[in-house]
Amino acid sequence: MKPTRFVFSVFLFLFAVQPFSFSADLFDAKTIAHAAKLRQAALEKNHAYDLVESLTVEVGPRPAGSEADRRAVAWAEAKLKKLGFDAVYTEEVPVTHWERGEEEAMITLPFPQKLHVTALGHSIGTPELGLEAEVVEVASLEALTQMPADKIRGKIVFINHPMEKSRDGSTYGKTVPGRVRGAVEAARLGAVGIIIRSVGTDSHRFAHTGMMRYQDDVARIPAAAISNPDADMLHLQFGYGVPVRLHMRLTCRLLGQQMSANVIGEIKGRDKPEEVVVIGAHLDSWDLGTGALDDGAGVGIVVAAAKVIKDGGKRPSRTIRVILFANEESGLEGAQAYVLRHRQELDRIIVGAESDFGADRVWRFSTRVQPDALPIMDEIAKVLAPLGIERGDNEAFGGPDMTPFRLSGVPVVSLIQDGTDYFDFHHTADDTLDKVDPEKLSQNVAAYVVFAYMAAEAPTHFGRIEMTPSSP
Structure with missing residues (x-):
């Protein structure tokens, strides 16, 4: 082998192993320590349960386009403002209204x-x-x-x-x-x-x-x-x-289009406020139960996670944006409207995730990012591990409302909850507050806190993802 080829081969070898050889330094010790501190704070507080209780009692079932849906939008906007989000706003979405x-x-x-x-x-x-x-x-x-x-x-x-x-x-x-x-x-x-x-x-x-x-x-x-x-x-x-x-x-009958809204709250980034980590849930529900598991729990989880980060004493580098989507249940209309309205800005969203699988414990952390960004996600997984969360694959779904984002190239993650019993209650009159365990809900909040904060502090982006027709 010629010397120049040898040197080049050594360079390629070092380049290939580099992400793994210094992955421990992707986040500095202070960032990891602060993420652990936030994780503990989330376990000790019950903002999420209080929010689920408030939503299910004060609003109850909230089918898309109904009067209760409009009350849910007003409820969410008022809650985010009361919790001290830096920016709170709504974006109107026409939704299909169906009556049972x-x-x-x-x-x-x-x-x-x-x-x-x-x-x-x-x-x-x-x-x-x-x-x-x-x-x-x-x-x-x-x-x-x-x-x-x-x-x-x-x-x-x-x-x-x-x-x-x-x-x-x-x-x-x-x-x-x-x-x-x-x-x-x-x-x-x-x-x-x-x-x-x-x-x-x-x-x-x-x-x-x-x-x-x-x-x-x-x-x-x-x-x-x-x-x-x-x-x-x-x-x-x-x-x-x-x-x-x-x-x-x-x-039953269709009653045409009614106006609803996506409700959005932001914790502004300190260094790169134009770059965004999205955590979401959907605000609507079916009409049979009170929508405690689907998706009141998700609303409580992501809102509480952002609140913990805001109260943690150190503003994240990037903006954390909570999106409470309109009408997931019958067509992903809120998510689709958001992606269409912001299609020129989607490259500013570095990663997204949705909580929409009930209120049981998160047990797996899966990702869908560019391969060279996996070492960053692996470091986040290490801070999630004390919560009993295992590292998953790189084929994450991200949640139903993340589908239009994912198909537009936005990287996503899935904080996958234990769904063993979820479909005992899913879309039934039995989806009520008594099915929500406050301790398990807090573990979810802690998981979203770690993910959102560390993603907002990541040293680089997670790339764009390329979806094929066969991708889930």
Whole structure:
């Protein structure tokens, strides 16, 4: 080997190992010590629980576009101002307003039984006197798409796809397509209505609502979910070898566009105020419960985290921006509006994260950043470790409202909560304040404090991420 090639090879080797060899110096000792101090302060305070309690008691359920949604916006703006954020403002967002109305369902043959039912979000209603037809049971959305049209035409489809518990919530993604796309696939085959087994892991007689979608070139049919015990009972009636018939009546309706708003609060950076770390949650909720877990907890977590940092005695280098998004539940309309409005400024957002998975403990820290920024995230992970949080992969989702950001190239992280029991309550009347554990909530706040503060103090950016159509 020639000397020049040898020197060049040594240089490449040193360059390759450099991020790892000095990663301990990416943050100075004072920054790490202050992050640890903030982490402890977050564990000792309960700002987050107080906020969740206030939101669920003073506002309660807050469907997008409703009068309660407008009260939630006013509540959030007033809270952020009272907590002393440096800047508090709202950005109006037109949102789709849907009203549930009355809902009922009953097996009429072979053995009459009343069902616990709820309309799916954005479903149309049935005729005024209801809808009755024979029921066809299928095991999944995929199974439905394989059915011949003559077996479905004129009937009500029943998708009976149980959801299993999982710590990371991954089984939700396997089950929810039946809720979202079931009406389109059933109508494509000539069905007159659809009901699904609730996308949930409980065995209680609470039906789980959630967003469904129509397609412009396919007929619209009423869509509803029944509780898991009712789904079991309906399934058993098919075992008698005779046709099963069902009557359902829904008066739900779309009421057009109403005005809501994203509510934004900022802790201004001391050195680089134009560069931003975003932590977010969504302010809206479904109407059945009080939205304590989804997403009152997230609102409390990110607002409290910013408050702890503000009160910590050392202003972060970059700005920390809390965004409480409008209408996540039925279309990510607040997040999409934000990205569209600020599309020329997105390169100033160095990283983002959303809390929208309940109130259980954070157990994993995943990232989606450029590879050369991973040593910085690894250092943040070390300060998260005393909270019982493990280092995850570099394929983070970031949260639903981070999707438009992520698809625009903004790096994201996921502070993944334990979702083992989350889908027992998700989108049900049982999503109430008593399900929120103050101690676990404080651990979440501590995790967001460490991430947001250290990201704001990072010595460099996290790059831009390139998304492909297959990226989650």
